[in-house]
Each structure stands twice: as C-alpha cells, then as structure tokens.
Amino acid sequence: MAKNNIGPKRLVVGAHYGLRDWLAQRVTAIVMAVYTVILLVAFLSANNFGYEGWAGLFSHQWFKIATFVTLLSLFYHAWVGMRDIWMDYVTGSVALRLVFQIATVVWLIGCAGWAAQIIWRT
Template sequence: MVNRHVVGAHYGLRDWLVQRVTAVIMLAYTIGVLAFILLANGASFEAWQTLFACTWVKVVTTVTLFALLWHAWVGVRDIWMDYIKPVGLRLTMHVLTLLWLAGSLVYMVKVVWGV
C-alpha cells in the first residue's frame, strides 16, 4: 500500500457545487426582478413597496442575499488560499473577509426585514 501525501482542505466538489447552486439562485432572482421591471411598466415607489411588503418576497430576497454572501465567501476564500502564501496574512484576510460578510448579513437583515 502506497501512502500518498495529499495537501489542501479538500473543498473541491462541495465548493464547486455551492458556487453553481448559489449562482442559479441569484440568476433566478435576477430574472424575477427584471420580469417585474419589464412587466410593471414604470412601476412606482408604491408598487415596489407593495411587492416587498409580501413575506414571500422578503424570504426569497433573504435567501438570495444569503446565497450571494456564501458565493462571495467561497470565491474570495479560494483567492486568498491560492494567492496569499504567508499563513498569518492569509488568516488575517480570511478573518477580515468573514467580518465584512457578517456585517453585510446583519445589514441585509435590517434592510430587508426592517428590523
């Protein structure tokens, strides 16, 4: 039996799948918003308010924004892992990225749900 030394965090297939699934979620949401814009000829502020007052729209928006944050985390984390070699600097960049994304999540909840 040959022992192989395998390096890396073994994120491959999971990250590939996360990137594809989150991209499809964001695409579907974008198509939905574009359809609303095109079909609601000159929608007023009140029309947008009415649309986003629906709980299901808030839920779909929250899921989409969460998908965006997860998509960003996987992509940026991979960039840091591939291109920043000093471990301390890479860890710092990971932490700063997580803090930024966590702050974005809090702000997203505040905006979408009016908390």
C-alpha cells in the same frame, strides 16, 4: 535531479474543498439567476415602477424571504471565491491568510445583518 511535481508523488496542498465548493458556486449562482428572472418579470409586468411599485413588491413576505435567501447565496458565493483567492495568492504567511479570511467572514456577516435590517425595516 529535477523535482517532479507530476504523478502520484506530487506535493498536494490546500484544504481539498473541490467538489463541495464547485457545487456550492453552481447552486448559489442558480439561486441568484432565478431571483434575477423574478425581478425581470416583476419589472416588465409592472405598471408603476416608482417607489410605490418597489414598496408594493417588498410588502410581500415571500419576496422579502426570496431577497434575503438570494443575498445569503451571494454572500456564500463571495466567501467561497474570496477564500480560494486568499488560499491561492497569500502563500507566505498562514497568519496573514487567516487575518484576511477572518476579515472576509466578519465583513460578509456584517453585510448579511445589514441586509436583514434593510429588508425587514418597519
């Protein structure tokens, strides 16, 4: 008899992050879209958009915070996507999938630290 993977007796695998990750992807995308609009408004309304203009824009604490929140949103958005890729496509070895996930987390935390250092550099 053929194996039936449809219906209530199907094999369900995965961590069941579904709705939470779907919502996280949408919320982080909205944060990034709002920041993009802020950048567009700043760019289109600027008289001097050279180094001095950028420095003036980043001299405001609210803009530094908005930039960092947006970058954190980007990193979390990337984490959700990469974790799903590792769970979907690295199926042979749980240890290998764990190595990829740990490497991704370490990389993203490093990027967040580097971003904070760049944004609040004196």
